[in-house]
Amino acid sequence: MDLDLMLSSLPKLLVAAVVTLKLLSTSLFFGLIIGLLFAILRINKNIFINKFAYGYSYLFRGTPLLVQIFIIYFGLGQIEYLRSTFLWVILKEPYWCAIIAFTLNTGAYTSEILRSAFQTIKPGIIEAGKSLGISNKVIFYKIQIPIAIRQSLPAYGNEIILMMKGTSLASTVTLMDLTGVAKYIISTTFKPIEVFIVAGGIYLFMTFIIHNFIKYLEKKYSFSQ
């Protein structure tokens, strides 16, 4: 064990962890919007809208994240027509390719988490609202959505942690995130064990923070209080 190497690589890895957190927070933000949108489409009675939303979540939950990121980064980059459009401004950058892949992936999972949360809301609660003369719109925004979000917290916390680990795939498209920098240090020191232990420790610490934050939210919004 090369303790000196572990200590000297720690600051570089911590800086890289910021990139990881940026990737994570950006894709979670857009993913949550997409997830909510598609969850609403999923509970729509119209079969076409419903199937369309289902198709999206099936596609992105049914293929590995690595394949998705490769198709978006290397695959789309090979289409000559695309390179002449304004889309190339975004797709040219590995950072945005990673964000697009992560967002679409987490959006698919989030939509399923929220959909099941919507469906577990007891009809009695909605009926109670109706009998009080509250409009459907207000029932949806003020009753269904808050309950669904509370219900989906534990599962969504899991999704955040999975996504955080998923961001390590950004290193496969040249991004210098936590895993990318760890690999870079290894390529000059040839000591994978030491460097990956430190990197793994940082991931573990981030998981610890996320886990406790979700736990705190669950407690705060629990029904029993």
Added chain:
Amino acid sequence: MNIIRKTILTVLTSLFVIGNVYADKIKIGTEGAYPPWNSKDASGNLIGFEVELAQELCAIMKHECTIVEQDWDGMIPALLMRKFDAIMAGMSITAERQKTITFSQGYADEVASLAVMKGSSLEGMDTPEGVNLSLGGSDVKKALKTLTGALAGKTVCTQTGTIHQNFLESGDVGSVNVRTYKTQDEVNLDLTSGRCDVALAAAVAFTDYADKSGKPVVLVGPTFSGGAFGNGVGVGIRQGGEDAIGKRDAKLLKDFNKAINTARKKGIISKLAIKHFGFDASM
């Protein structure tokens, strides 16, 4: 309690010993993704200059060999962890790597070069044909200055953990925007897509790709050798030691050196080099 401890210890040591003393077959690690040095055919078999050379060297050593595939970025760690006994993967002999492993004498040498897509503004750079960084002098300085100007603000792509990356990060050509990839294939892909303005690798890696893909990839600027580019490509082997394994590694180094001598005298290396590179890259 004692028995349990003993059993565990025996099992653990046997795990390590099996990996080590499995001595008679030499395992050689290669990347299989750096044509024409080493690559894979359509059905996944390892082919290329080094794969054939390894077989020739093993025949001379009268040793049975197996060639195993290993990703480039884990090549030296895998050697150190005894996943194989020798590296033949277009790995240049550099002082940096020699801190960790040792090398046989070089068996082939080949220059590095920048490459761009046809029509790039970097075409027609005013530099000498070749730059040997070990020589130094005003010509080299002038060429590096021209390159520094040409590469400023450009995205330069190269494979992770290579002499090419070391050179780009050495400061010899200023502080360039370097982007690193896991394999040379990915560098080629992003060069053609336009994400990379220019790429740096072994010159043959580009000409081979241009030939096979039909893409208009062209070499620009001088060819590079010496300095950060190392002293030719050799067989990477663990540094010898006093224990049984260390002695075996030391012997392996001697055997490889002898075999390379023989192969060179017989013209085997030249013949294979001409077959795969199109010119005599042997040394």
